[in-house]
Amino acid sequence: MRDPLIESNTQANRRSFIKRGLTAAGTASLAGGLLANNVALFGREDDDDDSSGSLTRGDAAMLRFAAAAEILETDFWVQYNELGGIPDNEVPGGSGNPIYTAKLQNLDSDFDQYIHDNTDDEITHFTFLNAYLESKGAGPVNLERFRTLPGSTATGSSGKLRLTNLMQLTLDTSWWTRYRSGSNNPDLDPNFKFPQAVPDLSKGQFTAIPRSDADLSPDAHIQAIANTAAFHMPTIEQGGNSLYPAMAQRATSVQVLRILVSIGPTETMHFQTWSDKAGNAVSSPLAPLTDPTNGLVFPNLNAPPFGGPRFQTNLIMPEPCPFLSRKLPRVSIIRPTKTQGIAMAVVNFLTSMGLFLGQSEEFFDVLRDLAEDADAARRET
C-alpha cells in the first residue's frame, strides 16, 4: 500500500523512512483505516461533531508534532514527579526524595501536588492526541526507541532510561520580562532582547533535579537545584502556551482547531501557576541565594538593581502590550503567537536549553522532520 506520507525527492524519502519507523505502530492502523474507509490523509474533516472522516495532511502533521512535544514534556515531568511529586496510580514511577521535595515546598507547600497534576495533564495530552490521530487513520507518534538517557540515581528515582535530560539545563528566563513589558512584543519586535530574570541560568549548565544523593547537600546547593526546577517549569510551559495558539491559526478542520484551542490554555494554566512559584525563588526570604558549589545566584528580584515593573515578583498577570499593530490599543495577550516556523522554533528552544543533551542524531532528525511537516501545514478553505 502506498504510504501517503511518502514524497518524491531523495530528502523526502529519507524523512519518510524515518517517519515510517517512527510511526511503525501506526502504519498498520493507517492501512486498516484506508481499507475500511477508503479515505486518505489528504481528505477533509469539516464537521465539528463528526467522528468519522480523515485529516488534512497539515492537520495531521500539527497534531503529530504536538503529540511529540507532549511525549517529551511527559518524560521530564515524570522525572520531577518521581523525585518531588506524588507517585501514585495516576502518575506511577519512583518513590519521592524527601530532601528535594522539602526544598520545592519552600516555594509552595502544594508544590508536590502541582507537579503530580501537571504530569498527569501531559500524559493525557499525548495519549489523547495519539488516540485522535489513530481514530482518523493517521499514524500516532512513538519515541520509545529514543529512551536511552540515564536519569537521576538519587533516592526516589525509578532509575529508568529517559528521553530528556534535566541535569544540564541552560535556561532562557526572558519570558519573565517579556510578560511584564508593556511596550514590546516579540512578534512586532523580533530583535528586541528581553532581560533575563535569573541571568546565571542562561550562561552555564545546571541540574534541576538531584543527579545523585551527593546533590542533597549542602543546603543551599539542593535549594538552588529546586529553584532551577522552579524556573525550568514555567520556561517550558510558556513555550506550550505559544505553540498551541500559533498552530491553531493553520488548522483546517474545526475539530482540530477545537483540540488545539482546548489543550493550549491548559499549558497557560501551567505557566501561570509555575511563574507564581518561580517568584518565590527570587524573593525574600529565600533570595538572594548562591549555590556554594558552582556560584549560581538567584537574586532577589524585588530589590535593587532589580524590582520595578520589569521584575517585581507579584506582577504575574500578562501586562498589556502592542499586538498586531502599534496603531491599535495595547492588550493583554499571549505572546508570541506568530504562526510561521513555530514548530521548528520550539525544537530549537528545547534543544538550546539542553533538554536533549545526549540524544542521538536520529532523534534530532525525527524531531526536525516532525517540525518541518507541522510548519508546512496550511489552512485549507
Ligand SMILES: [Fe+2]
Ligand atoms: Fe501538555
Ligand SMILES: [Fe+2]
Ligand atoms: Fe504542559
